[in-house]
Amino acid sequence: MKVNIHLNKRVAVIGAGLTPFRRRLLETPQEIAWEAASKALDEAGLELKDIDCVVIGSAPDAFDGVNLKGEYLSHGSGGIRKPVSRVYVGGATGVMTAIAGWYHVASGLCQKVLAVAEEKMSPDRPHPQAIFRYIWDPILEKPLNPNLIWIFAMEMHRYMATYGIKKEEIALVSVKNKRNAVNNPYAQLGSNITVEDVLKSEVLVWPVQLLDVSPVSDGGAAIVLASEDVARRYTDTPVWVEGVGWTLDNTEWPARDLSYARYVEFAARMAYKMAGIERPNKEIDVAEPYDPFDYKELHHLEALQLAKRGEAPKLLKEGVFDIDGDIPSSPSGGLLGVGNPIAAAGLMKVISIYWQLKGTAGKMQVKRPVHTGVAQAWGDLMQAGTVIVLRN
Amino acid sequence: MSWEKSGKEGSLLRWYDVMEAEKYEYTVGPAGEQFFNGLKQGKIVGSKCSKCGRIFVPARSYCEHCFVKIENYVEVNKDEAYVDSYTIIYNDDEGNKLAQPVFVALIRFLNVEGGLLCYAEGNVKVGAKAKITSFQWPLRVKVD
Numbered sequence: 001m002k003v004n005i006h007l008n009k010r011v012a013v014i015g016a017g018l019t020p021f022r023r024r025l026l027e028t029p030q031e032i033a034w035e036a037a038s039k040a041l042d043e044a045g046l047e048l049k050d051i052d053c054v055v056i057g058s059a060p061d062a063f064d065g066v067n068l069k070g071e072y073l074s075h076g077s078g079g080i081r082k083p084v085s086r087v088y089v090g091g092a093t094g095v096m097t098a099i100a101g102w103y104h105v106a107s108g109l110c111q112k113v114l115a116v117a118e119e120k121m122s123p124d125r126p127h128p129q130a131i132f133r134y135i136w137d138p139i140l141e142k143p144l145n146p147n148l149i150w151i152f153a154m155e156m157h158r159y160m161a162t163y164g165i166k167k168e169e170i171a172l173v174s175v176k177n178k179r180n181a182v183n184n185p186y187a188q189l190g191s192n193i194t195v196e197d198v199l200k201s202e203v204l205v206w207p208v209q210l211l212d213v214s215p216v217s218d219g220g221a222a223i224v225l226a227s228e229d230v231a232r233r234y235t236d237t238p239v240w241v242e243g244v245g246w247t248l249d250n251t252e253w254p255a256r257d258l259s260y261a262r263y264v265e266f267a268a269r270m271a272y273k274m275a276g277i278e279r280p281n282k283e284i285d286v287a288e289p290y291d292p293f294d295y296k297e298l299h300h301l302e303a304l305q306l307a308k309r310g311e312a313p314k315l316l317k318e319g320v321f322d323i324d325g326d327i328p329s330s331p332s333g334g335l336l337g338v339g340n341p342i343a344a345a346g347l348m349k350v351i352s353i354y355w356q357l358k359g360t361a362g363k364m365q366v367k368r369p370v371h372t373g374v375a376q377a378w379g380d381l382m383q384a385g386t387v388i389v390l391r392n
Numbered sequence: 393m394s395w396e397k398s399g400k401e402g403s404l405l406r407w408y409d410v411m412e413a414e415k416y417e418y419t420v421g422p423a424g425e426q427f428f429n430g431l432k433q434g435k436i437v438g439s440k441c442s443k444c445g446r447i448f449v450p451a452r453s454y455c456e457h458c459f460v461k462i463e464n465y466v467e468v469n470k471d472e473a474y475v476d477s478y479t480i481i482y483n484d485d486e487g488n489k490l491a492q493p494v495f496v497a498l499i500r501f502l503n504v505e506g507g508l509l510c511y512a513e514g515n516v517k518v519g520a521k522a523k524i525t526s527f528q529w530p531l532r533v534k535v536d
């Protein structure tokens with residue numbers, strides 16, 4: 001794979017904001033976006049008038065039940081009377097929002113960018129899953145009336161079959177992430193559960209059980225990105241965006257190898273190359289891989305080159321990905337613990353790494369000193385990979 | 393999904409489906425609750441930015457200009473409602489002629505940002521004073 005990208009400016013994250021992730025937040029989507037955006041500006045020490053342009057990330061309009069959600073959200077995102085763009089690559093949107101903010105600055109076009117992601121999944125009835133009725137091939141797949149969990153179930157099963165992985169080993173992800181989320185004030189579902197609890201939870205679509213899945217959630221997330229000269233004026237602890245990568249694999253998901261997330265590997269290789277990282281498993285200090293399902297975190301840790309193919313479960317069991325392990329993974333609690341308002345959840349992962357590298361992650365702060373972190377999201381028709389590498 | 397009446401529908405290989413979500417349950421938000429609770433008492437409730445002093449109707453929880461939270465709710469003077477623009481609707485959504493044309497007006501209030509879409513009756517004119525006759529949503533106004 002060859003990527004020709006030319007950078008003009010070095011880019012830093014200088015502020016971030018999150019709303020609590022909850023089921024049925026009272027606030028409107030615009031108000032959720034505003035809360036995250038205004039907190040990010042506060043942390044950056046900037047006012048809205050200082051911002052050159054706004055990037056908005058949201059997954060399907062249909063979640064919030066508002067068409068053209070980018071326009072709708074721009075009011076609460078600080079985008080009025082400014083250049084605004086919206087990005088949408090399904091579940092990969094949250095990290096793509098940060099990447100889109102980054103390239104506005106890296107290109108030299110803007111100096112200060114506000115990137116906001118919002119999702120309100122709770123208005124939809126009977127269940128937000130209904131929204132995904134739209135994503136299938138209308139002729140080849142739709143007649144079976146699939147839902148997303150089916151597909152994940154098939155991916156999970158293939159992953160287990162390829163490498164001989166047991167459900168007990170996968171359940172440890174859910175246990176770890178929900179445990180980490182106990183320390184996250186924004187989290188919806190922090191709790192101390194056991195592998196037993198996961199294995200005894202309701203079977204939704206075999207082998208996916210209730211505690212293998214992240215919850216439906218509402219929430220907002222925002223960051224402020226700035227060019228190097230600006231960043232140094234506003235903070236003594238800028239966190240640099242050292243590498244970004246995004247890839248689209250074959251949209252025909254039945255044609256892909258379900259046991260391996262190649263779309264994430266390509267995005268990761270692009271980001272690592274930009275960041276000058278040659279041995280990710282030695283150089284990455286903390287990771288936030290996308291975990292809407294527990295097996296997905298393992299899938300993604302492997303595609304991020306933080307574990308060999310099929311070996312993430314073994315490293316997990318050894319404690320490598322624990323908060324005090326060699327490569328803490330999802331110290332925020334991830335989507336399994338924090339919640340999954342899709343676009344906001346992806347940007348939350350970037351924010352988690354940013355706070356870790358800034359040293360302001362509070363009770364979530366990993367024990368060892370950290371200098372380089374990676375956040376990742378994945379989505380669209382399950383073939384978009386987005387990766388961002390940050391360094392302090 | 394719609395089909396042209398003169399299309400080749402009958403001659404195409406096709407699959408039919410219905411994909412929409414069944415319904416949505418929206419929240420009005422904390423500021424929206426202030427506004428709608430105000431209507432129940434016959435009041436128009438706006439919110440006032442403590443930084444720039446602008447008043448927004450309907451009430452909202454942040455100022456888009458200053459980007460700060462608004463917690464100050466104020467009752468707007470109903471007597472200052474005026475018609476900013478209006479339109480007359482002759483056909484329904486399906487294209488059927490209405491028995492009576494319907495007037496819809498955008499009303500605003502003096503020195504207030506925002507506006508409300510209402511059913512209107514009377515001598516509806518741009519700039520005319522409007523009196524709110526029903527606080528049921530959507531509002532109704534009468535213009536003399």
Ligand SMILES: [Zn+2]
Nearest residue numbers: 441444455458
């Ligand atoms: Zn103001």
